[in-house]
Amino acid sequence: MVMMVADQSDSLQFVTSYSRKIAGAESNVAIGLARLGHDVGWISAIGDDPFGTYIRNTIRGEGVDTSRVRIMPEHPTGMLVKERNEIGDPKVFYYRRGSAASHITPDILDDNYFAETKILHITGIFPALSPTCLETLLAAIRIARKQGALVTFDPNIRLKLWNKEQAKETLLKLAALSDLIMPGRKEAEILLGTGEWEAVKECFHKAGNRYIVMKDGPDGSYYSHQEDDQVVEEGYAKGFPVRRVVDTVGAGDGFAVGVLSALLEGHSLQQAVVRGNAIGSLAVTVQGDVEGYPTRRQLEEYLDEA
Ligand SMILES: Nc1ncnc2c1ncn2[C@@H]1O[C@H](COP(=O)(O)OP(=O)(O)O)[C@@H](O)[C@H]1O
Numbered sequence: 532m533v534m535m536v537a538d539q540s541d542s543l544q545f546v547t548s549y550s551r552k553i554a555g556a557e558s559n560v561a562i563g564l565a566r567l568g569h570d571v572g573w574i575s576a577i578g579d580d581p582f583g584t585y586i587r588n589t590i591r592g593e594g595v596d597t598s599r600v601r602i603m604p605e606h607p608t609g610m611l612v613k614e615r616n617e618i619g620d621p622k623v624f625y626y627r628r629g630s631a632a633s634h635i636t637p638d639i640l641d642d643n644y645f646a647e648t649k650i651l652h653i654t655g656i657f658p659a660l661s662p663t664c665l666e667t668l669l670a671a672i673r674i675a676r677k678q679g680a681l682v683t684f685d686p687n688i689r690l691k692l693w694n695k696e697q698a699k700e701t702l703l704k705l706a707a708l709s710d711l712i713m714p715g716r717k718e719a720e721i722l723l724g725t726g727e728w729e730a731v732k733e734c735f736h737k738a739g740n741r742y743i744v745m746k747d748g749p750d751g752s753y754y755s756h757q758e759d760d761q762v763v764e765e766g767y768a769k770g771f772p773v774r775r776v777v778d779t780v781g782a783g784d785g786f787a788v789g790v791l792s793a794l795l796e797g798h799s800l801q802q803a804v805v806r807g808n809a810i811g812s813l814a815v816t817v818q819g820d821v822e823g824y825p826t827r828r829q830l831e832e833y834l835d836e837a
């Protein structure tokens with residue numbers, strides 16, 4: 532989506548100017564991974580309009596492959612408007628009903644495109660957009676699994692897009708098809724009725740997740756990796772304190788960038804979660820979603836200084 536962030540910290544009713552940026556959980560993760568030098572493709576749809584062109588060119592400019600981004604002249608590019616907040620999570624307003632992305636159908640997928648895929652990263656936002664988006668996601672999971680890719684899942688529950696019951700039913704289904712799940716504590720509560728780590732760990736391992744990570748805001752994150760019911764590693768990794776929180780949106784996706792990039796590089800889940808915490812903390816220090824995501828050198832310097 533294109534994102535308009537208010538330039539003034541008033542209610543949007545009074546805001547008169549906005550800064551144009553990019554938002555969207557999947558594209559955020561794609562950009563973050565590309566910044567760290569990974570090969571990444573983003574599958575989505577945009578309208579044949581200036582915002583669509585801006586999004587595609589910017590994401591492509593970050594080094595993400597956009598060859599599978601479909602242009603749909605009959606539908607508009609999705610938009611999100613975000614308040615500027617001094618404290619707490621900012622309010623967001625969606626203008627995405629009927630967007631090009633919500634019209635995606637499984638024929639956007641091509642098995643060959645997944646031939647060398649190591650990770651398929653999915654979120655709980657795309658399947659909330661329409662029944663065909665959910666169908667497309669399920670088809671993508673089938674292809675990725677067939678190719679031996681790891682399926683990683685951030686539930687990213689957005690109750691503005693669907694109700695709690697619908698969200699829970701679909702997201703639990705997607706969780707059971709994923710290798711790695713990374714909910715926040717509140718999301719675990721919605722999905723499982725508990726945010727208590729031991730219970731969360733047990734439920735998701737039972738459902739078939741090999742890797743479980745539960746984010747606990749600024750404090751840090753729990754993690755557990757099991758193979759064939761055997762514990763490989765588990766523990767808790769402390770968060771990285773920041774001097775000033777500017778905007779919390781984008782932290783969860785930054786966290787995913789850290790976890791996925793580290794796993795791709797062969798690191799342990801513990802190291803992956805530390806990197807996730809680091810990039811999540813960098814993300815909250817800026818207004819946009821992706822502006823705080825580091826390059827390889829910036830990440831190394833940040834970890835060295837911590
Ligand atoms: N205020 C903060 N200070 C430092 N790190 C933060 C802060 N907020 C979030 N993070 C980091 O980003 C990660 C993801 O943030 P969180 O808010 O839990 O994600 P989500 O957007 O999925 O709810 C956290 O696990 C933490 O490591």
Ligand SMILES: O=C(O)C(=O)C[C@H](O)[C@H](O)COP(=O)(O)O
Pocket residue numbers: 553554555556557559611656687689779780781782783784785820
């Ligand atoms: O709400 C949506 O549909 C979006 O995709 C907008 C945001 O860009 C991401 O959701 C950010 O997600 P977090 O990193 O978890 O804060």
